[in-house]
Amino acid sequence: MPFLKGHGAENDFVIVPDPDGRVELPPATVARLCDRRAGIGGDGLLRVVRSALHPEAAAMAGEAEWFMDYRNGDGSIAEMCGNGIRVFARYLLRAGLAGSGDLAVATRAGIRRVHIAKDAADGTPGDITVDMGRAHLPGGEVTVSVGARAWRARNVSMGNPHAVAFVADLEHAGSLLAAPATAPEGAYPHGVNVEFVVDRGPRHVAVRVHERGSGETRACGTGACAVMVAAARRDGIDPAVTGSPATYTVDMPGGQLVITERVDGTVEMTGPAVIVAEGLVDPAWLDKE
Ligand SMILES: N[C@@H](CCC[C@H](N)C(=O)O)C(=O)O
Numbered sequence: 001m002p003f004l005k006g007h008g009a010e011n012d013f014v015i016v017p018d019p020d021g022r023v024e025l026p027p028a029t030v031a032r033l034c035d036r037r038a039g040i041g042g043d044g045l046l047r048v049v050r051s052a053l054h055p056e057a058a059a060m061a062g063e064a065e066w067f068m069d070y071r072n073g074d075g076s077i078a079e080m081c082g083n084g085i086r087v088f089a090r091y092l093l094r095a096g097l098a099g100s101g102d103l104a105v106a107t108r109a110g111i112r113r114v115h116i117a118k119d120a121a122d123g124t125p126g127d128i129t130v131d132m133g134r135a136h137l138p139g140g141e142v143t144v145s146v147g148a149r150a151w152r153a154r155n156v157s158m159g160n161p162h163a164v165a166f167v168a169d170l171e172h173a174g175s176l177l178a179a180p181a182t183a184p185e186g187a188y189p190h191g192v193n194v195e196f197v198v199d200r201g202p203r204h205v206a207v208r209v210h211e212r213g214s215g216e217t218r219a220c221g222t223g224a225c226a227v228m229v230a231a232a233r234r235d236g237i238d239p240a241v242t243g244s245p246a247t248y249t250v251d252m253p254g255g256q257l258v259i260t261e262r263v264d265g266t267v268e269m270t271g272p273a274v275i276v277a278e279g280l281v282d283p284a285w286l287d288k289e
Helices: 026-035 082-094 222-234 283-287
Strands: 001-006 011-017 045-052 066-072 102-109 110-116 127-134 142-146 148-158 161-166 179-185 193-201 204-211 213-218 246-252 257-260 266-271 274-280
Touching: 001 082, 011 026, 026 045, 026 066, 045 082, 066 082, 082 102, 082 110, 082 127, 082 222, 082 266, 082 274, 110 161, 127 222, 142 161, 161 222, 193 222, 204 222, 222 246, 222 257, 222 266, 257 283
Parallel strands: 011 045, 066 102, 161 193, 204 246
Antiparallel strands: 001 011, 001 274, 045 066, 102 110, 110 127, 127 266, 142 148, 142 179, 148 161, 193 204, 204 213, 246 257, 257 266
């Protein structure tokens, strides 16, 4: 089975090209491929399949030829992945399946529009911008805790669920080897991604994230968007009210993303995406239980 390896701000993915929808990827196989010691290693996996050939994407095939079948590193399914969609677009460009410029990609959260900037003269790959759709802030009181420390958090959906907590120091989140506790019980029946946020300057924040299904990652694109919107509301900024877009810089351990909320409420994310390797998975290893 052919694969590639790529990352966006060091949120890394195994990419499985499957244009004809022939590759079976049960959760246990995804988890083995994403295993950092016994497999290829990745926070998640991106299967590249024609929308027309996937039951969850066939209805979008008229607008978006390719479906991002995203899986978390533990094999679970998520609705959307912001760093993943940039890496997905980078793969399509490299494979000659898309040109630089504009592209529509089908995801479980709906169609997302992507702009791939041209490479710089020195060959540095151009950044990729994604229209991530509108953030939803359903409200409700949520608490996130790590050990003896607890913080109020804001619920934000970017197609997938996030709990955003503003903290005094990112170190207070601890090792993040285990998922932070959330309350009230049952607030997240399908799990949640948790972001810990500190201010770095005006409209500039730094974040650590614990991702549902992957653990602590070096960056999270949907998380950066959720943080931007939560930070803007905390700062009294709502582009729909002020009539001007707001841009925040979001630092994560693996890199920086620039997030803009437009007047119509849609959120635009810009950041890097790199392919680092390409190869074949040994069929004997793959077929082993
Ligand atoms: N790393 C991703 C988010 C991947 C999905 C997430 N773990 C979930 O389960 O919702 C990103 O860059 O957005």
